[in-house]
Amino acid sequence: QITLKESGPTLVKPTQTLTLTCTFSGFSLSASGVGVGWIRQPPGEALEWLALIYWNDDKRYSPSLKSRLTLSKDTSKKQVVLTMTNMDPVDTATYYCAHSSATRNNWFDPWGQGTLVTVSS
């Protein structure tokens, strides 16, 4: 059974850097074709894809946020870390991580429960 869980601060101040960790089980991020993505959702709004890291360390970022995002992985710890710099109140959202692999036709399945991050002074 594949599970993912996001962790990190619930409140950050404007201009600070957000660091979120996705801890997963049930799959290996060293297996060919496997990836972990990040998606966010402001309160009451739609989903926004942020970034994706693959088993071979290939990383993809949303162009609109690329300058602020960094992905890393620790295969042995079964974790993926997303950092977002220069946080702003408009970045207030629930942040999700999700599994992607060829066994799921490379779609996001399943997702973590999400973690709500509020940006406020």
Added chain:
Amino acid sequence: EIVLTQSPGTLSLSPGERATLSCRASQSVGSYLAWYQQKPGQAPRLLIDDASNRATGIPARFSGSGSGTDFTLIISSLEPEDFAVYYCQQRSNWPFTFGPGTKVEIK
């Protein structure tokens, strides 16, 4: 960036009725389109991938069709648990993008 447009924004139906949701892409995505269901307070769940394949455990009342730029999700007979928001997503081109969602609400 490929823009996905979903219609209608809100669909008001009664249990047992048929729901037809549309997703249109600003350029062809081939069959690289998925549908997700999201209930309040929950993470999205994959329903349909590659335009027409039901994900594991998804009931047969959910079906997807389309290719290129026009896609449809049909719920043949709404169950109480189907009232939710539905999003489409493309992975044909980077960056991946989601549609704005269609809310299916109880009439």
